[in-house]
Amino acid sequence: MLELSMIHTLALAALAIFAGHGVRRIFPVLARLNVPAPVLGGLLIAAGGLMAGQWTRMTFRFDTALQTPCMIAFFTSIGFAASAALLKSGGRLVLVFFGVSIAFALLQNLVGIAVALPFGLHPLFGVLAGSVTLTGGPATGLAFAPLFEKAGVQGAAVIAVATAMAGIVSGGIIGGPIATALITRHRLRAPLATRVKGAQPVGAHIVEEKLAEPALHVPAGEDRESYVLLKNLAAMLAAMWIGSALSAAFESLGLTLPAYIGAMLAAALLRNIDDATRVIGISQRTVDDLGSVALSLFIAMALMSLDLRALAGLALPLLAILAAQVLLVAAACVAVFRLMGRDYEAAVMSGGFAGFMLGTTANAMANMETLVETYGRAPRAFLVVPMVGAFFIDFANALLITGFLNVLK
Numbered sequence: 001m002l003e004l005s006m007i008h009t010l011a012l013a014a015l016a017i018f019a020g021h022g023v024r025r026i027f028p029v030l031a032r033l034n035v036p037a038p039v040l041g042g043l044l045i046a047a048g049g050l051m052a053g054q055w056t057r058m059t060f061r062f063d064t065a066l067q068t069p070c071m072i073a074f075f076t077s078i079g080f081a082a083s084a085a086l087l088k089s090g091g092r093l094v095l096v097f098f099g100v101s102i103a104f105a106l107l108q109n110l111v112g113i114a115v116a117l118p119f120g121l122h123p124l125f126g127v128l129a130g131s132v133t134l135t136g137g138p139a140t141g142l143a144f145a146p147l148f149e150k151a152g153v154q155g156a157a158v159i160a161v162a163t164a165m166a167g168i169v170s171g172g173i174i175g176g177p178i179a180t181a182l183i184t185r186h187r188l189r190a191p192l193a194t195r196v197k198g199a200q201p202v203g204a205h206i207v208e209e210k211l212a213e214p215a216l217h218v219p220a221g222e223d224r225e226s227y228v229l230l231k232n233l234a235a236m237l238a239a240m241w242i243g244s245a246l247s248a249a250f251e252s253l254g255l256t257l258p259a260y261i262g263a264m265l266a267a268a269l270l271r272n273i274d275d276a277t278r279v280i281g282i283s284q285r286t287v288d289d290l291g292s293v294a295l296s297l298f299i300a301m302a303l304m305s306l307d308l309r310a311l312a313g314l315a316l317p318l319l320a321i322l323a324a325q326v327l328l329v330a331a332a333c334v335a336v337f338r339l340m341g342r343d344y345e346a347a348v349m350s351g352g353f354a355g356f357m358l359g360t361t362a363n364a365m366a367n368m369e370t371l372v373e374t375y376g377r378a379p380r381a382f383l384v385v386p387m388v389g390a391f392f393i394d395f396a397n398a399l400l401i402t403g404f405l406n407v408l409k
Contacts, residue, residue, distance in 0.1 A: 002059070003061045003063075004061065004063060005063050006066060009062040009063050009064060009066075010066055010297065012045065014297065016042055016044065016303075016304060017038045017296050017300050020036070020037030020038055020039065020300075023037075023041070023044065033168060033172040033173070033363075034172055034362040034363045035169070036299065036360070036362075038295070038296040038297075038299040038303070039165065042299060042303025042306075043303055046304055046305070046306045049304070049305075062304060062305050064301050068259060069294075070294040070295070070298035071142070071259070071294075071298045072240055072243070072260045072263050073290065073294035074139060074298060075139075075398070076236050076243070076263040076264060076267045077267070077287045077288055078391070079264035079266065079267025080267045080270070080282060081271070081284060081392075082267075082271060082395045083271050083275055083391075084275070085275045086387070093341075093380065094388060097336070097340065097349065097353075097384050097388050098388045098396075100339055101135070101388055101389075101393045101396075102400070104328070104332045105130075105131040105397050107332075108130040108131040108325060108328065108357075109126065109400070109404055111126070111325060111328050112126030112128075112324075112325070113126035114126070115321045115324050116129070116321065119316075119320070122151070122153050123408050124148055124151050124409070125153050125317070127408070128145075128153055128159055128163070129321040131401060132148075132160065132397075133164040134163065134325055134329075135393060135397050136164075136397050136401070137164055137360045138160065138161060138299055139295055141157075141161065141164050142160055142298070142302040143258050143260060144258055144401060144405075145157040145160050145302075147258060147405055151409045152409075155307070155314070157302065157306055158306050158307065158308060159314060161303060162314075163322065166322050167322070167325070168358070170322065171329075171355045171360070171364075171367075172355065172359060174329070174358070175351040175354035175358075175367035176370050178350060178351060178354055179333070179348060179350050182337050183375060188343060188344040188375075190372075190375050229290075231280075232283050232286040232290065233290060235270065235287070236287060236290060238270070239263050239270055242263075243260070243266040244263070245262070246261075246263075246266060247261060247262030247263075248262075255402070257402055258398070261398060261402065264395065325358070326358065329353075329354050332353065332354075332357065333353055333354050334350070336349060336350045337350045340384075344375065344378065345379075347371075348368050348371050348378040349378075349384060351367040351368055351371055352365070352368045353385070355367040355368075355389075356389035361386060364389050365386065368382065
């Protein structure tokens with residue numbers, strides 16, 4: 001057995017991320033479908049380990065001590081994005097879209113349970129193949145996997161990755177055609193002022209503008225970039241510290257919670273206090289960058305040590321659940337279209353909805369960008385979808401999953 005230290009494991013995870021980027025360059029279709037590079041790189045290491053074990057009987061043991069802190073750091077960055085002022089600024093459309101997303105995340109879990117039970121599987125198997133990995137993506141699936149394993153879902157991490165990967169591919173494939181069918185069937189057209197084919201989608205950066213950088217006093221002699229980075233890193237670590245106490249308090253009440261829930265709640269509290277007082281001066285862009293790095297390392301480390309043989313015998317139920325989930329989201333797109341106004345922008349939003357309810361926000365943005373390049377700009381869609389898909393749905397979904405875990409464990 002070859003044992004890798006904490007530093008060796010972290011270094012291999014970092015290298016795996018760039019190996020994943022290399023795979024995306026070699027196979028451009030993976031990039032077009034927005035399959036994350038850390039997922040590809042981590043699976044590449046896991047597959048290599050599996051083959052090495054079969055051919056040479058050599059096994060690997062990774063020191064993943066930093067895996068959980070990286071996971072908590074990422075979800076802490078999500079917590080910092082839960083700004084009540086930002087949600088309010090999006091207006092009624094954001095609230096409606098957010099409500100629809102939560103409702104269909106709940107339905108994803110109910111559909112997953114309904115399909116899992118006839119196969120004789122634990123009902124939480126259906127939840128894991130529901131909003132955990134589809135609405136949540138690979139990060140949420142891997143974060144919750146230990147709790148699902150503890151609750152009786154064997155091979156939860158491998159199931160989470162397989163479902164999330166299939167969801168990413170599905171979300172990238174069906175979103176555009178569904179929206180195109182709605183546009184064609186209802187003979188919709190972009191507003192005349194925005195009807196410029198091939199133009200950059202106006203509205204793509206509205207969310208960033210609403211999270212404008214706060215005014216910041218930098219001490220004399222300090223480099224601005226490093227000071228901003230350190231300040232926001234300190235804020236994230238403080239939220240993680242407070243969150244650990246909150247999580248311990250929840251667990252003392254008998255609640256089953258992932259390790260990051262406390263930090264996520266603490267970060268949301270700090271964000272809204274800072275919105276009201278500007279005492280901290282949180283830079284959401286910097287927090288997002290830190291969270292993105294932590295997420296990439298977490299996913300790569302989590303996937304490197306997967307036992308891919310655990311998927312044996314589960315292919316049929318996973319395919320059945322995925323087929324049902326794709327049909328559910330396709331139907332949901334029609335509901336989104338109607339609820340969001342039955343116009344061109346609503347059709348574009350439905351394509352984005354399919355992207356992040358099956359895959360990731362990157363899928364949603366790619367779906368919408370393809371549509372606006374053909375039919376014209378959709379600024380409201382580029383405000384509403386990323387605001388919900390990138391910020392608010394992950395927060396709500398974590399609480400939803402926690403409820404299912406506590407009821408069905």
